[in-house]
Amino acid sequence: MEMEWVHDYLRLMGMSEKQASTPYLKHLLNAHRHVFPFENIGKLVFHDQACVTEDIERFLWRHRCFHTGGTCITLNLQFSKLLEALGFQVFFLKPGGDHMALLVLAPETGEPLYVDVGTPVPLLTPLPLNKHKQTHVPLFAGEKVILMAGDKEGEYTYIRTIADRIVDRKWAFSIDRCYQLPDFQDTIxxxxxxxxxYMQQLRCEKWCARKRRMLSLKNKELTIRTHNGGKIKRRMKSRKDLSEVLADTFSLPKLPADKAMDKLEESGHLLWDQERHISSF
Known part of the structure; x- marks a missing residue:
């Protein structure tokens, strides 16, 4: 394999190249969630639709310079390129009509697996799509994902629950419908x-592999969820607090958070008690 970007991508994730397998796919998924955050800070700052579908070298360069990741289409699109380069068969899914997820065929059996590195939900393993029963995947703090087979073969519904209560809207999708990148242009x-x-809030989600915890920042509120079900919440009182959390807790000091906060403050979506300060960039 001659593509230098593949080695750069794997190096950023602390991974080595191996033969395509389901266990390797799980390790890649975990590493991707640990390194590339689900965030809209880059979206707010660069405000360029071309960033969503930019070439993979540019995506990696942007992460090295700014610690960016992206939202669903950016993250899953770039991850799909890596998986294909490593020998996996990958297809696009469109759950709910406006989300991008991946269908990856298990190299050993050809079984369809649901993969998503572009969601705030800590999906850290490929989910088998079983046409005869529901697939239940426990996450954190009583949170689960259910993939429910429909009446017609190939149809599924993605359901997220917390303490057995459905949260968010259900996402229906079919694995028999093949999507291409142009099918997502209107969503972009x-x-x-x-x-x-994601133009009206500040959002950053990151899986911390070493401490086995999920970090979630939504505007001024930080939530830390641990693997054993613990949950800690903290409210930011200033721009400085928020910037320090991204730099120290998330380990993303290069994220251009000040510029993103400027934009949200200007539009009235992020307000502090103290006088607003416009940063330079």
Missing amino acids: RKSYQPDAQ
């Missing part, structure tokens, strides 16, 4: 509209 365009979800 809408995601940059002023009223889009």
Whole structure:
């Protein structure tokens, strides 16, 4: 394999190249979640739709310079390129009509596996798509993901529960429908509209592999969830607090958080008690 970017990608994740296998896929998924955050800070700062589908060398360069990751399409698109280069068969899924996830065929058996590195939910293992029963995957703190087979073969519903209560909307999808990147262009365009979800808040989610905990920042609120079900919440009182959390707790000191906060403050979506300060960039 001659592509230098593959070695760069694996090096960033602390991984070595191996033969495609389901255990290797799980390790790649875990490493990707540990290194590349689910975040919209880059989206707010660079505000360029081309960043979502940029070439993989540029994606890796941006992470090295700014510690960026992205939201669902950016992360799953780039991860799919890596998996294909490593010998996996990968297809795009469109759960809920506006999300991108991946269908990866298990190299050993050809079994379809649901893979997603572009979600705030800590999905750290490939999920088998069983047409005869539900797939239950425990996550953290009573949180589960259920993949429920539909009446028609190839149809599934993605359901997320906390303490056996359904949260979020259900995502229906079919593994028989093949999507291409152009099928997501309208979703990308809408995601940059002023009223889009990730243009109105500051968001960063990251899996901390060594401490086995999930870090979640939404505007001023930090939530730390541990593997054994513990949960700690902390509210930021200033821009300095928020920047320090991203640098120290998330280990993402290069994220251009000040510029993202400027944009959210200007649009009235992030307000502090103290006087607003415009940063330079």
